[in-house]
Amino acid sequence: MSLVKKTFSIKDLENLSGIKAHTIRIWEKRYNLLSPERTQTNIRLYSLLSLQKLLNITLLYENGLKISKIAQLKNEEIPLKVREIIDEKSIKNNMMNAFKLSMINFDQSLFYNTYNKLVVDLSFREIFKEYFIPLLQELGYLWQSNTISTTHEHFITNLVKQKVYTNTEKVHRSEYVNNKSFVLFLPENEIHELGILYLNYELNLRG
DNA sequence: TAGACATTCAAGCTGCCTGT
DNA sequence: ACAGGCAGCTTGAATGTCTA
Numbered sequence: 001m002s003l004v005k006k007t008f009s010i011k012d013l014e015n016l017s018g019i020k021a022h023t024i025r026i027w028e029k030r031y032n033l034l035s036p037e038r039t040q041t042n043i044r045l046y047s048l049l050s051l052q053k054l055l056n057i058t059l060l061y062e063n064g065l066k067i068s069k070i071a072q073l074k075n076e077e078i079p080l081k082v083r084e085i086i087d088e089k090s091i092k093n094n095m096m097n098a099f100k101l102s103m104i105n106f107d108q109s110l111f112y113n114t115y116n117k118l119v120v121d122l123s124f125r126e127i128f129k130e131y132f133i134p135l136l137q138e139l140g141y142l143w144q145s146n147t148i149s150t151t152h153e154h155f156i157t158n159l160v161k162q163k164v165y166t167n168t169e170k171v172h173r174s175e176y177v178n179n180k181s182f183v184l185f186l187p188e189n190e191i192h193e194l195g196i197l198y199l200n201y202e203l204n205l206r207g
Numbered sequence: 208t209a210g211a212c213a214t215t216c217a218a219g220c221t222g223c224c225t226g227t
Numbered sequence: 228a229c230a231g232g233c234a235g236c237t238t239g240a241a242t243g244t245c246t247a
Contacts, residue, residue, distance in 0.1 A: 010229080023219065025231075044229085067218070 008046040010036075017051075017058045024054070031071035033057065056082045092130070099135050103148070103156045111159050124167045128198060132160050136194065161194060168201040175207075 014020055019027075027033045034054060036044040046054075056078045060070050073081065095114055102110035118127050139156065142148045182203055184196050 020220075026219075 008048075008051050010044050010046070013046055013051060013054055017054050019054070019058060019061075027067060027071075031067065033067075033071055053078065059085065095131065096135065099131065099156070100138075102159075103139075103152050106152075106155055108159065111156075115163065124163070124201070128164075132163075136160070157194060161197060164194065164197045164201055168197070168204050171201070171205045173204070173207050 010024055013024055024034070028035070034046065034050050036046045036050055038044060053075070057067075057070055059082050060078070061067060070078070095118060098110060098114040101107065102114065115127070118131065122130070136157065139148065139153050143150070143153060184199060184203075186193060186196055
């Protein structure tokens with residue numbers, strides 16, 4: 001018997017993709033996602049291509065795309081979309097890891113370098129929301145699990161704070177766009193002020 | 208007008224049945 | 228074992244309606 005399989009049963013697809021056979025049938029029926037060959041006795045036989053397609057679909061699906069949306073994609077578009085997600089993820093992972101490394105080693109210039117790479121393509125808001133917030137969230141867990149100390153936390157939050165300050169200064173306008181005033185304050189004894197500093201940035205950005 | 212609450216819809220799962 | 232149909236259930240998102 002050949003070790004290289006040429007056709008796959010619906011059970012094979014279930015095992016390889018983690019999508020239940022019943023669900024695969026439903027998708028097939030509702031969205032024509034796959035159109036397998038059939039044996040004389042009407043049993044589905046999937047090609048390697050079908051398997052590939054299902055695995056791609058699974059990846060998109062697990063990344064939050066609705067099955068109804070995926071079904072609208074043309075066959076050629078699916079691998080492109082998959083690559084987009086993978087690229088985006090690995091770039092993001094690399095950058096996140098760089099930030100974490102800079103924290104562990106108290107490496108200020110690594111922090112700045114990573115930031116400077118990001119700022120080429122992203123707005124400060126995007127960097128703050130997509131990188132700094134997750135980073136700070138993770139700090140919490142790392143601290144809880146004794147992986148890092150408060151010194152690390154202070155080191156990185158201060159660098160982030162710096163970035164908020166400099167960006168706030170950059171967008172600050174001498175003339176206000178409207179005459180509204182905002183008073184920002186934290187609850188008593190709340191020491192984590194980054195959120196409020198960022199809000200201040202957003203307000204300045206809007207004049 | 209914001210927030211609470213209700214309704215609707217898509218998607219998926221499970222169980223049951225019948226047929227091959 | 229697999230196919231396919233049906234009913235019933237859950238979940239989450241989107242949308243609509245009511246009310247303080």
